[in-house]
Amino acid sequence: MAEVTAEARIEAPAEKVWSKLTDFSVFGEWSATHTGFPKGAPTSLEQGGTFEENMKLMGFPAEVTWTVEELEPGRTLAIRGKGPMGVTVGTRYSVTPDGDGTKVRIDGEFTGAAVSLMAGKLKDSATAALNESLRKLDGLVA
Incomplete structure (x- = not known):
């Protein structure tokens, strides 16, 4: 298993950050690992809902x-x-109001036999991608 975390403070209200974070029409503008939605971007989120990326x-x-x-x-x-x-991938996005800004945290988890072969490199690459994503999200929200 490989676990990664990235956190940043964005100088914008939590509602604005959440709005961009969950607007899949602009997901590719900030997510460093995203290349497309083969069946179209999700138009709504609901527990148990599925989508392909x-x-x-x-x-x-x-x-x-x-x-x-x-x-x-x-x-x-x-x-x-x-x-x-x-490989199973888990991603958790957390948005927490912080004064006039917002703390955003992304936690990722990778499991499966293939992960154990390259866990160190995967952690480095995924951590760099999460940090880049938060930087881009900050720029998009600002």
Whole structure:
């Protein structure tokens, strides 16, 4: 298993950050791993809902079928997906008001036999991608 975390403070109200975070029409503008939605971007989120995403991590393309595991509008979105080679990916986005700004945290988890072979490189690559994503999200929200 490989676990990664990135956190940033964005100088904008939590509602504005959440709005951009969950607007899948602009997902590719800030998510560093996103390359497309093969069946179209999700138009709404609901617990148990599913969607497919094309991604690229460590230079490798992957198609992931995501399921929304937890949704607390304005606060938390947790999704879990099945990727290639039996890899399971979990991503949790947390939005917390912080004075005039917002703390945003992204936690990622990768499990499966293929992960153990490259856990160190995967952690480095995923952490860099999460930090870049938060930087881009900050620019998009500002």
